[in-house]
Amino acid sequence: MATKPFASSADTAAKEQTLEVLADGVYALTAEGDPNLGAIEGEDFIVCFEALATPVAARDWLAKLREYTDKPVRYLVLSHYHAVRVLGASAFDAEVIIAHEKTRELIAERGKEDWASEYGRMPRLFKEPESIPGLTWPTATFSDRFTIDLGGDRGDLVLQHVGRGHTAGDIVAWLPRQKILFAGDLVEAQAALYTGDAFHQEWSTGTLDNLASLGAEQLVGGRGAVARGPEAVKAAIEQTRGFLTTMIEEVRAVQTRGGTLKEAFEAVHAALSPKFGHWPIFEHCLPFDVSRAWDELAGIDWPVIWTAERDREIWDRLQD
Numbered sequence: 001m002a003t004k005p006f007a008s009s010a011d012t013a014a015k016e017q018t019l020e021v022l023a024d025g026v027y028a029l030t031a032e033g034d035p036n037l038g039a040i041e042g043e044d045f046i047v048c049f050e051a052l053a054t055p056v057a058a059r060d061w062l063a064k065l066r067e068y069t070d071k072p073v074r075y076l077v078l079s080h081y082h083a084v085r086v087l088g089a090s091a092f093d094a095e096v097i098i099a100h101e102k103t104r105e106l107i108a109e110r111g112k113e114d115w116a117s118e119y120g121r122m123p124r125l126f127k128e129p130e131s132i133p134g135l136t137w138p139t140a141t142f143s144d145r146f147t148i149d150l151g152g153d154r155g156d157l158v159l160q161h162v163g164r165g166h167t168a169g170d171i172v173a174w175l176p177r178q179k180i181l182f183a184g185d186l187v188e189a190q191a192a193l194y195t196g197d198a199f200h201q202e203w204s205t206g207t208l209d210n211l212a213s214l215g216a217e218q219l220v221g222g223r224g225a226v227a228r229g230p231e232a233v234k235a236a237i238e239q240t241r242g243f244l245t246t247m248i249e250e251v252r253a254v255q256t257r258g259g260t261l262k263e264a265f266e267a268v269h270a271a272l273s274p275k276f277g278h279w280p281i282f283e284h285c286l287p288f289d290v291s292r293a294w295d296e297l298a299g300i301d302w303p304v305i306w307t308a309e310r311d312r313e314i315w316d317r318l319q320d
Contacts (some may be wrong), residue, residue: 004319006312007121007284014124019064020226025154026120027068028220029061033191033280034125035084038220039065040175043151045074049173049182051089051136053118056128058088075148077159078138079184079222080167081106082197083118084125089136090268098107098146099138100161102169106197110305111135117306121284149231162186163207164199166222170207174214181214185222189236192279193243196288197303202297204244212237223280246271251293265318286320 015032022028025041038049046069052058076094079082081103089097108136112135119126126132140146146159155177162172166185173182185194186207195203212234219227219236227236254264268290276282291314292303304310 004283006315007280009121009123011122011284012124017061017064019068021068022180022218022220023175024067025069026175026178026180027065028182028226029040029064030220031224033223036220036223037061039069039172040150040157041069041071042074042154044071045077047077047148047150047157047173048073048092048094049077050079050085050184050292051076051087053084053087053092053122053125053132054127054129055088055131055133057125058091060127062091076136077171077173078136079172079182079186079259080170081111081114081116082167083111083124083184085184086136087115087132090133093162096140097136097138098140098159100169100171101141102145103167103171104138104141104169106169107137107169108134113305113307116308117311120308120311121173135259147275162210163202165203165207166195167194167197168199172211172214174216179215180220181211181216181218181315182220183211183222186211187219187221187236187240188279189219189221189224189227189232190239190279191221191223192276192282192285193240194281194285194289195244195247196285196292196306198289198292198296199301200244200248200293203242204248208237208241243272247289247293248297249291252297255294255297261291261294262318264294282317287314290318 015034017031020028027039029037040047073092076092076097078099099147105299148157158174159171216233219233227233247268250267253265
């Protein structure tokens with residue numbers, strides 16, 4: 001297999017951003033496989049979901065949102081701890097930054113390392129990185145559920161931890177009245193999964209089952225197009241599950257016969273590429289995905305911290 005440019009370092013082309021109105025006062029921003037964002041209007045405030053990688057990048061999104069509403073941002077919800085999702089938080093001037101309690105622990109344990117890692121992997125997403133004031137810390141955390149009353153006749157926004165998956169602390173944002181789900185990176189709609197901090201076995205079973213049981217009719221994944229309609233939502237969830245289960249099966253088979261990590265990577269690549277290989281960031285993610293799956297199936301429950309140096313070492317070992 002020929003050596004490829006490191007991760008997404010060669011991906012320098014701008015992606016077209018599209019703001020979609022999913023229901024009255026419910027918005028999604030998608031961008032051709034770049035990280036998705038969301039916003040939900042309350043009676044006199046906004047809840048924003050995700051923050052992008054820098055304040056400058058976040059302000060571009062807020063400028064688009066301001067074409068629809070000038071309400072202040074009261075809540076900023078972070079689905080998990082990864083740098084490209086959180087380091088733009090200061091642009092929102094939110095009264096409250098909400099995340100799962102495990103996300104706060106992960107920021108404390110590995111936030112600085114993740115920042116350096118993701119900047120090296122995906123430099124294009126870090127628009128004016130000097131604008132980042134430092135690590136983003138949640139000001140409110142929860143373990144299971146956090147409900148926001150949107151006011152008037154808008155109903156509730158339910159923030160929920162449905163199980164370990166993409167990270168230990170992923171949360172979703174669920175609008176029961178509108179049946180709209182912001183799933184973060186627990187679901188990708190025709191975009192490859194990054195699983196370097198994942199719990200593959202729980203994610204592919206109970207976590208996705210819990211997410212599916214909500215009964216969403218529109219779903220905004222971490223990347224990719226909005227899934228509209230129950231069948232499209234189901235398809236996005238099952239595509240995500242299929243990616244995970246194939247990787248688990250291939251890595252386990254190589255481990256069982258006493259093979260190597262490199263052999264596992266090659267087996268997973270061969271199994272996944274016909275269906276998923278054309279999806280955004282597939283080649284970028286796979287070495288890190290397989291490395292984490294290998295560790296997990298070998299009995300290492302808590303993911304090893306990714307540093308910029310470890311990124312390069314794994315990439316070079318698997319891609320040569």
